[in-house]
Amino acid sequence: MYADVLVVGTGIAGLSYAVRLAKKSPDAKIIMISKRDLLESNTKYAQGGIAVVSNFFNDSYEEHVRDTMVASAYTSKEHVVDFVVREGPACVKELIEWGAQFDTKGAALHLGKEGGHSTKRIVHHKDQSGLHIQNALITKARSLDNITFFENHSLVDLITDHHIPHLNKGRCYGAYVISKKDEEIVKITAQLTVLSTGGAGQVYAHTTNPTAATGDGLGAAYRAKVHVENLHFVQFHPTALFPKIDGNTFLISEAIRGAGAILRNHTGEAFMEQYDNRRDLAPRDIVSRAIHTEMKKHSLEHVYLDATQIEKEKLEQEFPTILSNCLKLGIDIAKAYIPVLPAAHYICGGIDVNEHSQSNLTGLYAIGECSHTGLHGANRLASNSLLEALVFAARAAEHSSVTLSNPLLSSDFFEEIPDWKGTENVSNQKTDRIRKLRAALQQIMSLYVGIIKSGESLQKAETELHEIYMATKELYQLNKLTPQLTTLRNLVSVAYLMIKQAQKYPVNKGVYFNEDYV
Numbered sequence: 001m002y003a004d005v006l007v008v009g010t011g012i013a014g015l016s017y018a019v020r021l022a023k024k025s026p027d028a029k030i031i032m033i034s035k036r037d038l039l040e041s042n043t044k045y046a047q048g049g050i051a052v053v054s055n056f057f058n059d060s061y062e063e064h065v066r067d068t069m070v071a072s073a074y075t076s077k078e079h080v081v082d083f084v085v086r087e088g089p090a091c092v093k094e095l096i097e098w099g100a101q102f103d104t105k106g107a108a109l110h111l112g113k114e115g116g117h118s119t120k121r122i123v124h125h126k127d128q129s130g131l132h133i134q135n136a137l138i139t140k141a142r143s144l145d146n147i148t149f150f151e152n153h154s155l156v157d158l159i160t161d162h163h164i165p166h167l168n169k170g171r172c173y174g175a176y177v178i179s180k181k182d183e184e185i186v187k188i189t190a191q192l193t194v195l196s197t198g199g200a201g202q203v204y205a206h207t208t209n210p211t212a213a214t215g216d217g218l219g220a221a222y223r224a225k226v227h228v229e230n231l232h233f234v235q236f237h238p239t240a241l242f243p244k245i246d247g248n249t250f251l252i253s254e255a256i257r258g259a260g261a262i263l264r265n266h267t268g269e270a271f272m273e274q275y276d277n278r279r280d281l282a283p284r285d286i287v288s289r290a291i292h293t294e295m296k297k298h299s300l301e302h303v304y305l306d307a308t309q310i311e312k313e314k315l316e317q318e319f320p321t322i323l324s325n326c327l328k329l330g331i332d333i334a335k336a337y338i339p340v341l342p343a344a345h346y347i348c349g350g351i352d353v354n355e356h357s358q359s360n361l362t363g364l365y366a367i368g369e370c371s372h373t374g375l376h377g378a379n380r381l382a383s384n385s386l387l388e389a390l391v392f393a394a395r396a397a398e399h400s401s402v403t404l405s406n407p408l409l410s411s412d413f414f415e416e417i418p419d420w421k422g423t424e425n426v427s428n429q430k431t432d433r434i435r436k437l438r439a440a441l442q443q444i445m446s447l448y449v450g451i452i453k454s455g456e457s458l459q460k461a462e463t464e465l466h467e468i469y470m471a472t473k474e475l476y477q478l479n480k481l482t483p484q485l486t487t488l489r490n491l492v493s494v495a496y497l498m499i500k501q502a503q504k505y506p507v508n509k510g511v512y513f514n515e516d517y518v
């Protein structure tokens with residue numbers, strides 16, 4: 001298969017990129033692939049919304065920039081923060097033109113407040129902002145003739161000079177992709193390739209991310225020698241619901257603390273006052289560490305979030321999903337405390353990109369959560385990621401459109417690219433073994449590379465991960481490739497990078513906390 005542009009991933013980043021490019025370059029043939037169905041993504045689960053300046057009476061670009069810099073402990077790149085904050089409102093306006101609807105109060109947008117924000121600025125659709133945005137974008141993208149979708153197709157590897165060394169052009173030529181149904185590996189060649197594969201929370205045992213968030217784009221980029229930075233900055237969300245629902249960890253949005261909910265320990269004490277004068281609305285790293293400390297100090301499995309002082313009507317109107325999911329566990333949040341604990345939530349680092357979202361490999365862009373733009377630094381400000389995805393997708397689409405107006409490679413050239421060469425062995429999935437290795441990896445990362453790390457814990461993680469790496473390598477060499485095996489391979493690469501980058505980081509900043517440095 002050939003495309004002018006191959007987009008790997010159909011979350012907010014991939015879809016908004018494709019829609020903008022399809023409109024800007026109607027002759028460009030765009031192929032989009034997604035690991036599961038088009039909807040399944042981190043975007044689908046986003047509750048709070050998009051941080052963007054919209055009320056200029058109570059807010060300003062300067063304040064949003066300052067809040068972002070403060071949350072990141074001044075490690076964000078200020079010029080990136082500045083253009084993202086300033087270009088955000090136009091991107092949200094465009095999203096509304098494409099069909100997204102956000103809650104309003106009179107003629108203005110209704111704004112939520114989240115931790116680390118000095119004022120109300122979160123544009124949202126009840127507590128299902130991501131699901132709503134994702135559905136609107138899918139509808140819009142489906143209406144455009146030059147976008148073709150392949151669902152249940154998973155990236156295996158990027159095509160680079162490694163596969164065709166005699167060409168030696170130092171660029172990306174598309175990707176090898178495996179279909180879930182028949183496990184066939186397909187070659188998709190492209191002038192431009194875009195990674196928008198989202199997060200990697202599944203590296204941990206407790207995560208708010210869905211099962212498909214396994215850092216596949218990061219793994220493939222790393223194998224292709226693309227720069228991947230700052231993976232040791234893993235943000236833990238302070239409040240995930242304690243018991244899992246159907247095996248998945250459900251997030252209790254920060255917006256509910258913005259509306260007045262408070263954290264309490266087992267004795268009912270509102271403990272956040274002891275840790276930070278912003279109390280329950282301190283940035284996430286501070287709240288997560290405070291909860292972790294309380295749990296350790298009193299040997300607790302979880303703490304509580306008390307939303308009982310919020311009016312029932314407000315809960316019903318603004319937090320219907322949280323209300324109904326807690327009710328599934330018999331918790332009426334208007335009357336009872338919600339058991340919560342921190343869970344891996346967001347990877348602040350990723351594939352290093354410039355201001356057009358280009359990676360160091362020519363022809364390869366990265367956008368959204370899998371990228372490292374410099375916006376988040378050592379800690380992401382709440383609800384800045386949907387904003388980042390929109391702004392960088394728009395920039396990448398503009399840049400791609402210009403690049404495509406001068407095609408770089410002829411179609412004859414792409415015919416020289418070989419099909420995937422893997423083992424000829426018949427499929428011997430060893431699914432059970434792969435599942436066990438994945439669970440063991442998640443335990444190692446949660447135990448040793450969690451909210452609080454140490455030199456010793458990182459060393460233990462490295463040693464134990466090495467065994468999983470060797471076992472995965474053997475499976476890869478002896479068996480036909482399956483989607484499960486490619487995923488495991490990526491999880492191992494991402495875990496390895498997280499550990500190695502953590503070992504090299506010399507200070508406690510943002511979400512990174514090593515107890516040896518205290």
Ligand SMILES: Cc1cc2nc3c(=O)[nH]c(=O)nc-3n(C[C@H](O)[C@H](O)[C@H](O)COP(=O)(O)OP(=O)(O)OC[C@H]3O[C@@H](n4cnc5c(N)ncnc54)[C@H](O)[C@@H]3O)c2cc1C
Nearest residue numbers: 009010011012013035042043048049155198368369383386
């Ligand atoms: C529970 C939860 C709540 C959140 N709330 C907010 C919020 O309120 N505000 C905010 O700003 N951010 C929030 N975030 C973070 C935000 O949702 C994500 O950072 C953002 O949605 C990422 O968008 P994306 O397009 O980069 O990736 P995703 O939306 O994760 O999309 C990734 C896409 O890549 C595809 N993919 C992955 N691997 C492969 C592969 N191997 N082959 C093919 N396709 C692949 C997936 O199928 C999917 O289509 C939240 C995250 C979670 C998990």
